[in-house]
Amino acid sequence: KQEVTQIPAALSVPEGENLVLNCSFTDSAIYNLQWFRQDPGKGLTSLLLIQSSQREQTSGRLNASLDKSSGRSTLYIAASQPGDSATYLCAVDNYGQNFVFGPGTRLSVLP
Amino acid sequence: GAVVSQHPSWVICKSGTSVKIECRSLDFQATTMFWYRQFPKQSLMLMATSNEGSKATYEQGVEKDKFLINHASLTLSTLTVTSAHPEDSSFYICSARVRGTGRNTEAFFGQGTRLTVV
Numbered sequence: 001k002q003e004v005t006q007i008p009a010a011l012s013v014p015e016g017e018n019l020v021l022n023c024s025f026t027d028s029a030i031y032n033l034q035w036f037r038q039d040p041g042k043g044l045t046s047l048l049l050i051q052s053s054q055r056e057q058t059s060g061r062l063n064a065s066l067d068k069s070s071g072r073s074t075l076y077i078a079a080s081q082p083g084d085s086a087t088y089l090c091a092v093d094n095y096g097q098n099f100v101f102g103p104g105t106r107l108s109v110l111p
Numbered sequence: 112g113a114v115v116s117q118h119p120s121w122v123i124c125k126s127g128t129s130v131k132i133e134c135r136s137l138d139f140q141a142t143t144m145f146w147y148r149q150f151p152k153q154s155l156m157l158m159a160t161s162n163e164g165s166k167a168t169y170e171q172g173v174e175k176d177k178f179l180i181n182h183a184s185l186t187l188s189t190l191t192v193t194s195a196h197p198e199d200s201s202f203y204i205c206s207a208r209v210r211g212t213g214r215n216t217e218a219f220f221g222q223g224t225r226l227t228v229v
Contacts, residue, residue: 034218043117043204043223089154091218098145099206099218101154 002027002094004102012108019077021105023090028068031093035064035075038087038104047088048075080109113139115207117221124195124228132190132224134205140185141207145218146178149202158203161188195228202226 007022023033032051036044048057048064050073056065063076077084087106091099114137124130134144142163147155159180160168167180177199179191188207192199204223 036220041202041225044220046219091155093218098157098160099155101147101156103154 002030002092002100004090004092004100006088006090006102006105008105009103010106010108012110013080014110015080015082017080017109019080019107021075021077021088021090021107023073023075023102025071025073025092025100027092028071030068033064033066033073033093034091034099035062035073036089036091038089040087044089077107080107082109082111085109113137113207113209113219115141115205115219115221117205117224119224120222121225122227124226126196126228127194129191129193130195130226132192132203132205132226134188134190134207134221136186136207136219139207139209141188141209142185143208144182144188145206146180146188146190147204147206149204149223155204158190192226195226197228200226200228 003026005024034049035047037047038044050057050066061078066073085108087104089104090102094100116135116137118133144161146158148158149155157170158173161180161182163182163185169175177193182188202223202225205221206218208218
């Protein structure tokens with residue numbers, strides 16, 4: 001059974017810092033991995049999708065990497081801003097069907 | 112990206128009543144839609160997989176008679192919480208994949224529905 005963990009559970013940083021959020025999964029036989037952002041009481045916003053054949057994806061200040069063999073992904077946020085404050089969820093595509101979500105990292109960027 | 116519309120965004124209902132939540136893929140066809148539930152400060156947990164034209168597949172521990180799922184067309188899936196109780200209060204969110212584009216495709220999520228049973 002696929003299990004996804006995320007470290008840290010919560011993070012509070014001053015504005016401008018570069019951040020690394022970590023995601024680990026137990027079964028490396030995945031099709032893709034997706035990072036989402038969730039604001040309080042809201043739905044999910046897709047940030048980056050990394051397919052199993054890829055090693056990283058970039059969008060603006062965000063960069064996500066994937067190491068299938070070790071079961072790890074990282075989300076790098078450059079020059080953090082208060083507007084980045086949210087919960088970041090890592091989700092593993094479980095054999096092309098449903099997603100298995102991690103518990104999330106609650107990020108607070110202080111002005 | 113593709114758009115998944117979920118309605119209503121929030122609902123308050125009395126204990127014992129039923130609530131229907133709709134999930135629509137607006138600009139693509141979705142053979143399969145997924146329904147998730149998120150309790151406060153917890154992550155999303157898959158409840159069931161909805162397949163167009165067939166019965167839904169429920170995850171272990173999810174009562175199929177309580178959470179009725181209908182996938183009547185390639186663009187619409189509904190989740191009905193029957194005889195709702197306060198413990199059913201949660202955030203429900205649907206997801207869909209573009210039909211026929213293989214497994215390595217991005218999943219799109221609805222905005223979610225906040226259900227409060229009083």
